Amino acid sequence: MQILVTGAAGYIGSHACQRLLADGHHVVGLDNLHRGHITPMNLLAQQHPDRFTFIQSDLGDTPTVLAALNEHRIDTVLHFGALAYVGESVEDPLWYYRNNIASAIGLLDACDAAHDAKGITRFIFSSSCATYGDLPDDRIPVAEDAPQNPTSPYGYTKLHFEHILRDYATKRQRENNPIALTMLRYFNVAGSDRSGLLGEDHTPETHLIPVALNTALGKRESMSIFGTDYPTPDGTNIRDYVHVEDLIDAHVRAMNTIEIGQVEAFNVGIGKGYSVREILDSVKRVSGVDFPVLEGDRRAGDAIALYNDPTKIKSALGWDAQVTDIDEVVASAWAWFKANPNGYDD
Numbered sequence: 623m624q625i626l627v628t629g630a631a632g633y634i635g636s637h638a639c640q641r642l643l644a645d646g647h648h649v650v651g652l653d654n655l656h657r658g659h660i661t662p663m664n665l666l667a668q669q670h671p672d673r674f675t676f677i678q679s680d681l682g683d684t685p686t687v688l689a690a691l692n693e694h695r696i697d698t699v700l701h702f703g704a705l706a707y708v709g710e711s712v713e714d715p716l717w718y719y720r721n722n723i724a725s726a727i728g729l730l731d732a733c734d735a736a737h738d739a740k741g742i743t744r745f746i747f748s749s750s751c752a753t754y755g756d757l758p759d760d761r762i763p764v765a766e767d768a769p770q771n772p773t774s775p776y777g778y779t780k781l782h783f784e785h786i787l788r789d790y791a792t793k794r795q796r797e798n799n800p801i802a803l804t805m806l807r808y809f810n811v812a813g814s815d816r817s818g819l820l821g822e823d824h825t826p827e828t829h830l831i832p833v834a835l836n837t838a839l840g841k842r843e844s845m846s847i848f849g850t851d852y853p854t855p856d857g858t859n860i861r862d863y864v865h866v867e868d869l870i871d872a873h874v875r876a877m878n879t880i881e882i883g884q885v886e887a888f889n890v891g892i893g894k895g896y897s898v899r900e901i902l903d904s905v906k907r908v909s910g911v912d913f914p915v916l917e918g919d920r921r922a923g924d925a926i927a928l929y930n931d932p933t934k935i936k937s938a939l940g941w942d943a944q945v946t947d948i949d950e951v952v953a954s955a956w957a958w959f960k961a962n963p964n965g966y967d968d
């Protein structure tokens with residue numbers, strides 16, 4: 623297949639490019655490099671000079687995206703490119719709506735106009751469990767039919783774009799030119815490619831495992847737990863951590879399984895939660911470093927426990943997480959952090 627990966631220079635997008643190239647596809651990676659890194663793009667281009675192209679462009683630059691879709695005869699788009707921090711989205715919601723919705727509509731315009739207005743064939747969107755917001759206890763584990771009431775602008779950008787995509791798929795159906803549309807609502811994505819080439823390097827970094835690994839590396843003096851009095855066995859929040867390679871495998875299965883004309887949403891998470899303390903214990907165990915952890919107050923808006931009910935994705939896509947042991951997830955991330963203590967060069 624000929625595949626466009628948006629957000630290719632980011633953490634998850636770069637891992638997606640790597641898997642798709644390993645599977646023999648032709649891949650065009652697109653990123654404005656606002657948050658991503660050119661280094662993983664260069665590494666992948668060196669490994670696959672004939673099948674990988676990187677284009678530095680914004681999603682919203684419709685002429686550039688359209689030219690790329692036509693020139694590379696792209697049939698499938700995996701859309702990872704987005705701003706992805708809840709806190710930042712609360713501070714500057716218009717920036718988030720402009721980037722994650724307005725620019726992404728620019729991408730959709732190009733997808734619609736490509737191939738002499740026949741359009742692309744498959745679209746897979748990185749949505750988020752943040753679209754569910756606060757759920758009552760009887761909705762945990764979270765199934766796809768749980769109510770979607772986001773608690774942040776970030777969550778709303780993901781939910782709104784799901785609606786926009788559904789409307790676009792309906793238009794294509796009406797024109798007798800249907801599209802295969804999959805929305806994957808990720809839980810917490812973690813770990814790194816186990817060949818050691820790619821890693822997770824976010825600036826700013828707010829994800830629990832990388833923050834803990836940076837503390838283990840001595841790049842931070844200490845780290846904080848936000849809330850130790852939650853009604854959970856050890857008092858800290860519980861989240862579902864899916865290994866990045868398993869997450870990408872869900873995309874590959876969706877690409878191969880969801881048929882033209884189908885519109886589907888799946889949660890992607892292992893179906894089991896780990897508490898913040900369990901994660902920190904794992905990081906200390908795997909790294910062999912006992913770093914200071916401060917106990918702070920709860921953060922507004924943090925759900926107590928959030929983990930997936932994987933029934934639907936298991937039965938429809940035959941997907942099941944291969945990595946469920948948190949030490950294995952952390953070990954893959956730690957290997958890259960140790961080898962690249964300052965992250966990517968560029």
Ligand SMILES: NC(=O)c1ccc[n+]([C@@H]2O[C@H](COP(=O)([O-])OP(=O)(O)OC[C@H]3O[C@@H](n4cnc5c(N)ncnc54)[C@H](O)[C@@H]3O)[C@@H](O)[C@H]2O)c1
Pocket residue numbers: 628629630631632633634635652653654655656657658659679680681682701702703704705706721725748749750751808809810811812824
């Ligand atoms: N990391 C997680 O745990 C998680 C959980 C749920 C959903 N997601 C979603 O997965 C996707 C990838 O997340 P990530 O952790 O790899 O983030 P990331 O920041 O590492 O990667 C996102 C990439 O998109 C690029 N980008 C953003 N806006 C763009 C634009 N307008 N034009 C071109 N490029 C643009 C950035 O430069 C960056 O390289 C996002 O859509 C995110 O919302 C991530």
